[in-house]
Amino acid sequence: MIKRSTLIVPMALFALGLLYGCDDDQKAERGEVRVSIYGESFIEDGIPADETADGWSVTFKKFSVTIDQVSVGGETLSSPKTVDLTQKSNGEGHLLEVFKVGQGALTEGSYSLSDIQIEGEAYGPASERIVFNWSFPSAIHYSTCHIDERVTTDTPAAFQITVHADHLLYDSLVSTSPGLGFQAFADADADQDGVVTQAELAAADIGAYDPGNEDVEGLWAWLEALSLTLGHINGEGHCHIDASH
Amino acid sequence: MSAPRSSAILLFFASLSVACEAAQEAPRVQLEVVVDARPLAPEINALGYEITLDGARLASRGLVFTVAGEASQSGALAASAASPWRYALDLLGLRRAHAHPGHYQGGEVTGALEGAFAADWFAPTSLGQATLLGGVYTAANFTLARGDAAQGLSSADPLWGHAMWLRGVARRDGQAYPFEARIDAPEDREVVGIPFKVEITPQTVGQLSLRFHLRDPYEGKTPFDGVDFAALPLTDVIQIQAGDEDVEDAYNFIRREVMQHDYFSVELIKD
Numbered sequence: 001m002i003k004r005s006t007l008i009v010p011m012a013l014f015a016l017g018l019l020y021g022c023d024d025d026q027k028a029e030r031g032e033v034r035v036s037i038y039g040e041s042f043i044e045d046g047i048p049a050d051e052t053a054d055g056w057s058v059t060f061k062k063f064s065v066t067i068d069q070v071s072v073g074g075e076t077l078s079s080p081k082t083v084d085l086t087q088k089s090n091g092e093g094h095l096l097e098v099f100k101v102g103q104g105a106l107t108e109g110s111y112s113l114s115d116i117q118i119e120g121e122a123y124g125p126a127s128e129r130i131v132f133n134w135s136f137p138s139a140i141h142y143s144t145c146h147i148d149e150r151v152t153t154d155t156p157a158a159f160q161i162t163v164h165a166d167h168l169l170y171d172s173l174v175s176t177s178p179g180l181g182f183q184a185f186a187d188a189d190a191d192q193d194g195v196v197t198q199a200e201l202a203a204a205d206i207g208a209y210d211p212g213n214e215d216v217e218g219l220w221a222w223l224e225a226l227s228l229t230l231g232h233i234n235g236e237g238h239c240h241i242d243a244s245h
Numbered sequence: 246m247s248a249p250r251s252s253a254i255l256l257f258f259a260s261l262s263v264a265c266e267a268a269q270e271a272p273r274v275q276l277e278v279v280v281d282a283r284p285l286a287p288e289i290n291a292l293g294y295e296i297t298l299d300g301a302r303l304a305s306r307g308l309v310f311t312v313a314g315e316a317s318q319s320g321a322l323a324a325s326a327a328s329p330w331r332y333a334l335d336l337l338g339l340r341r342a343h344a345h346p347g348h349y350q351g352g353e354v355t356g357a358l359e360g361a362f363a364a365d366w367f368a369p370t371s372l373g374q375a376t377l378l379g380g381v382y383t384a385a386n387f388t389l390a391r392g393d394a395a396q397g398l399s400s401a402d403p404l405w406g407h408a409m410w411l412r413g414v415a416r417r418d419g420q421a422y423p424f425e426a427r428i429d430a431p432e433d434r435e436v437v438g439i440p441f442k443v444e445i446t447p448q449t450v451g452q453l454s455l456r457f458h459l460r461d462p463y464e465g466k467t468p469f470d471g472v473d474f475a476a477l478p479l480t481d482v483i484q485i486q487a488g489d490e491d492v493e494d495a496y497n498f499i500r501r502e503v504m505q506h507d508y509f510s511v512e513l514i515k516d
Contacts, residue, residue, distance in 0.1 A: 174433055207498050210431060213438055213505050216462075 016208055030100045031151035033073050037161040038093025039063055039085030047180070055086070055125030056182035060086050062119040063165065069141065072109030072159045073101030073151065082115070085163055093160050106149040106157050113161075113231050114139035118168075122182045131188045131195045136227045142239035149234075162232040170226055174212035184209065188219050272379040272447040278308065278358045281456035281512070288460045291470035293417050300367040300412030301457055302404050304392035307359060308372070308455070310441060310511070311352030312380045352384050352438070356445070362395035363404060366457050375453060377445050385441040385455075385511045389430035389504070392395035403427065407486075408434070409503055412451075415474040422474035426485040428500050436504055441511040451515040461507040468502035469497070 042051075046059035052098035063085040069075035083094045116136040123129055142161075149157035172178040189196045190202035209222060216222050228241050247248050287297040315428035356377030364372065404410045408430035415422040437498065443449075460467050472495045485492045485499065502508065 046376070172431060175434065177432070205494070205497070206501075206502075207493075210434070210504065211501060213507070 003181055020244055029153050031103050031153050032156035033075070033099040033106065033149075033151060033197075034098045034102055034156045034161050035064070035077065035099060035159045035161075036073065036088060036093040037067055037083055037085065037096060037163065039163045039165060041093070042099075042165045043085045043163065044088055047169065047235060049123070049125070051166065052169060052181050053171075053179040053183040054183040056122050056186070058120055058122045058165075058182060060118065060120040060165065062086060062117060063163070064115070064117040065111060065113050065130055065163065066115040067096060067111060067161060068139075069110065069112040070096070070159070070161075071111070072082070072147075073106055074101035075101055075221060077111075083207055084197070093162075096161075098156070099159075101151055101157075103151050103153065106147055106159075107152055108147060109233070110141065110143040110157050110233070111145070111147050112139050112141040113163075116227060116230070122186065124186060128186060129194060130182070130189060133195075134198060134223065136224060139180050140228050140231060141234070141242035142231045143242050145233035145239035146237050158234055162235050162237075163230050165230070167229045168223060168226050171208070172210040172212070173205055173214060173216070173225055184219060274377050274379060274445050274447060274449055275374050276377060276445075276451065276453050276513075278372040278375050278448065278453045278455060278511075279514075280364045280366060281454040282369040283456070285457065286436075287458050288467050290415070290467045290472065294415040294422070294469065294472070294474055295417065296413060296415050296459065296467060296469050298411060298413035298459060300366060300403075300410060302410045303364045303457070304390045304398070304404055304408055305364065306361050306388040306390040306395070308362075308375070308385060308387045309354045309358075310356035310375070310377055310382050311384045312355050313352060313383050333398070337439050344388075344449065352386075352430050354386075355380055356382070359497070361390060361393060361395040363398060364455055369388075372455065379446050381444045382493050384437070384506075385439040386435050386437045387439070387509075389434045389436065391429070391479065402502065408516075410514055411499070411503075413467075415469070415472075417475070420475065422477070422479070422483060423481065424474065424477075424483040424485055426496070426499050427489050430500075430504060434504065436506055436509065438506040439509045439511060440506070442444060443511075443513045449515050454512045454514045456510045456512060458508050458510065461505075462510075463507050466502070466507075468499050468508060470502075471498035 007224055042062050043063045047057060049057040050057050064082060065085065066080050066082045068077065068080040077097055081096050085094070087094070114137065119133045121129060121131050147159065149159070151157045166180055169180040169182055170178040171181055184204070184207055185196050188200045189220065190200050190203065198220050201223060202218045204219045206219055206222045211222070211225070214225060216225055233239055233241060247409070285298050285301060287295050289295050327449040355374055358373055358375040360373060362372045389408040391406050391408060392398045392402065398405050403425070407427040409428040411428070413424060415424060474483065476494060480493045483492070485496050487496060490495070
């Protein structure tokens with residue numbers, strides 16, 4: 001009679017072999033991760049007046065961002081890409097690259113945004129019109145972006161960098177339900193030429209805006225702080241923000 | 246399977262079970278939370294006014310205590326999933342610190358003073374018993390409220406409908422400017438990251454003292470630095486509150502400042 005213990009080692013080796021084989025099969029049959037960026041309707045169509053507390057609406061003529069350092073599923077973006085998010089995408093966003101990765105769960109990724117250039121117009125409740133042309137050149141790195149995707153051979157997983165333009169109109173850096181408005185930026189147009197510039201914003205106090213524990217001096221610094229929060233993942237998913245202006 | 250081997254496996258699982266139980270049953274400590282009784286000394290603001298307060302009150306919906314944690318929502322969620330505190334927190338019914346882009350202070354809630362309270366630094370009282378798990382604490386957070394019956398206030402109370410009420414006198418060049426400021430906070434506005442650097446163990450005794458600082462001990466500023474009292478409309482008592490354009494800038498400045506964590510601290514005062 002063969003002792004049971006003498007069977008344990010070969011059985012364990014057999015099981016390990018099966019596991020290795022399965023793993024190898026999974027690697028051989030890779031699935032897709034579609035990496036895209038989307039500015040949602042707020043950037044493509046504008047932010048309507050009924051979204052703001054002060055009755056201002058905003059439309060964007062340009063909302064250009066450079067995407068780099070995308071990392072998900074062990075793959076990285078081949079080169080930085082610049083996209084104008086005002087271009088219509090039928091709700092799909094703009095495809096940046098398709099990664100081939102092993103099957104299985106995808107739980108996080110990272111990316112960076114830089115050279116954000118925003119041009120647009122805002123319209124007030126009393127038919128005011130304000131033009132703006134703002135740039136935020138510094139890179140903002142978004143890491144540990146939480147996603148809940150599964151890569152299979154049948155269905156591609158999504159890694160959609162979602163840019164929330166309405167954050168630029170937030171009245172708070174800390175509220176979980178901030179109000180939106182543009183009046184403070186319009187009031188900063190000191191020379192009343194209908195164009196609110198970086199210099200005018202820098203000279204304007206943040207007024208009733210709530211910076212939380214941050215010492216934010218001037219509306220330009222306020223906008224810079226808000227610009228850090230533009231990037232999300234797969235709609236409403238959040239990331240760790242690593243860089244600041 | 247041989248008896249020794251099966252015994253070893255049983256022991257292994259038994260040890261796992263014991264380890265899990267140990268993590269779940271973290272020691273809890275009950276400590277009284279009081280309003281700090283030390284007097285608020287006058288301070289000079291950035292424009293040369295000597296500020297003397299004789300009233301400083303705050304309405305809150307609750308106070309929590311946190312150990313170190315991640316600053317972003319995703320990071321906080323990830324940290325929570327791996328935390329041995331999670332089960333114990335569920336048992337205590339304590340919520341975890343919520344973070345969102347813009348919430349630059351995180352931390353994991355492992356202690357709480359439940360319930361609304363009104364803190365009065367000129368009539369300090371007990372605010373109740375807090376329950377804390379043992380651990381190395383780094384911060385406290387409180388949620389500002391509009392003062393109402395939940396804080397035991399009457400509608401005649403100057404804190405009624407407001408988050409903070411400050412009264413005092415500003416003096417410069419022989420002139421005195423009595424003032425009264427009523428500060429309103431956004432709904433559910435938390436003051437996050439109030440310094441609270443204490444290790445709590447089952448042997449910890451004493452009181453947790455909630456302190457208000459008229460001068461920020463870290464940056465040296467005061468909540469009135471941007472207020473030029475002589476430029477405000479002079480009445481018997483200058484009323485600084487929301488909705489009055491004449492005092493709007495002063496109101497906004499004071500409001501921004503007193504909603505910052507640097508003007509508060511929680512300290513363990515041993516008996």
